[in-house]
Amino acid sequence: MGRLNPRTVTILGATGSVGRSTLDLIERNAERYEVLALTARKDVSGLAAAATRVRARRAVISDESLYGALKERLDGSGIEVAAGQDAVIEAAASGADWTMAAIVGCAGLKAVMAALERGATVALANKEALVSAGALMVEAARASGATLLPVDSEHNAIFQCFDRARPGAVRRIILTASGGPFRCMPIEAMRSVTPAQAVAHPNWSMGAKISVDSATLMNKGLELIEAYHLFPLEPDGFEVVVHPQSVIHSLVEYVDGSVLAQLGAPDMRIPIAYTLAYPERMETPCERLDLVRIRALDFEAPDLERFPALGLAHDALRAGGAKPAILNAANEVAVASFLDSGIAFLDIASVARETLGRYDPPAPASLDEVLEVDREARDIASQVIGKMLN
Numbered sequence: 001m002g003r004l005n006p007r008t009v010t011i012l013g014a015t016g017s018v019g020r021s022t023l024d025l026i027e028r029n030a031e032r033y034e035v036l037a038l039t040a041r042k043d044v045s046g047l048a049a050a051a052t053r054v055r056a057r058r059a060v061i062s063d064e065s066l067y068g069a070l071k072e073r074l075d076g077s078g079i080e081v082a083a084g085q086d087a088v089i090e091a092a093a094s095g096a097d098w099t100m101a102a103i104v105g106c107a108g109l110k111a112v113m114a115a116l117e118r119g120a121t122v123a124l125a126n127k128e129a130l131v132s133a134g135a136l137m138v139e140a141a142r143a144s145g146a147t148l149l150p151v152d153s154e155h156n157a158i159f160q161c162f163d164r165a166r167p168g169a170v171r172r173i174i175l176t177a178s179g180g181p182f183r184c185m186p187i188e189a190m191r192s193v194t195p196a197q198a199v200a201h202p203n204w205s206m207g208a209k210i211s212v213d214s215a216t217l218m219n220k221g222l223e224l225i226e227a228y229h230l231f232p233l234e235p236d237g238f239e240v241v242v243h244p245q246s247v248i249h250s251l252v253e254y255v256d257g258s259v260l261a262q263l264g265a266p267d268m269r270i271p272i273a274y275t276l277a278y279p280e281r282m283e284t285p286c287e288r289l290d291l292v293r294i295r296a297l298d299f300e301a302p303d304l305e306r307f308p309a310l311g312l313a314h315d316a317l318r319a320g321g322a323k324p325a326i327l328n329a330a331n332e333v334a335v336a337s338f339l340d341s342g343i344a345f346l347d348i349a350s351v352a353r354e355t356l357g358r359y360d361p362p363a364p365a366s367l368d369e370v371l372e373v374d375r376e377a378r379d380i381a382s383q384v385i386g387k388m389l390n
Contacts, residue, residue, distance in 0.1 A: 013102035014038035015046035037091035048073035123275035125151035132325035134229030149275040156271035157249035157262035176243040180215040193345035221313020321363035329377035330355035
């Protein structure tokens, strides 16, 4: 990790919230990292600026129509330019020591799989990968010898507290949820929630989609499914507790009654730094935890009437098979409709519930089958939304 032997890195989704936080840490420790590739979906200016700052070898835009614009921005820089989904997958398999997988949604599935199959270390911020194709992803990591490190603050906290040498000693994993911006809002008032209100998270700075998921608690439901694939417990060994301060990020309870928790300021650079330097630790510019100033930490059970998405995720986890992939796909379509001022906020969970009820295919046995389940579920969710809006 020293100046003479920098760690090579690739960032998939470099212009999103997680990607920008990762770049911030790398720029603060430039002598320790060499950037092989950065990818983005459509943000040409953000990608070009980031690639120039960190002197990346390659910049990839997944929207092929934007190749010319990116090429023009990086003309004379010496940075290789590529475009298209195949180019993103190629970047994922480029041989970096460490790859950040931060492409939002199922659009990142093939790239995550390519990075895992290549081996080395994959820092996973794309929760949809494990939700939709968890068994396949974990098997790919096992087969290649890849080290899979969770970036979500909750899973990263569990990873730091979980005794991987003695998993049988763990009784329960408790994921914490802030409760989002509507934790105390009457359900009737939630019917008229706007996208602007839903993306205004009280504690975390995140992208629009994940902020809406946090507001519905679907994010926590998806994290339950993700945790199941990362840590060897039965489905009923995972619980959620609402913790509004977002100081305790998750807890691990052992059979002797001991409970270990990881605490920190609500700043994604902390879990990202843990994975970026792993197995070492690195300095971050994040706010230091001041327990005296915080004074109190509150906890409450999640209200499943107010947040039915969490119950849907519990059911999908227990059912297994294709159900988690269907839930994820339907939720993505519903959230996109809500953000586009289509369906109402409370309709998001309704779309997911109806899609799950309409579609029950066999468990997918390959990534192509996962993607087929995803496509079919999206079609059904779109039909459900169409009926709601007519």
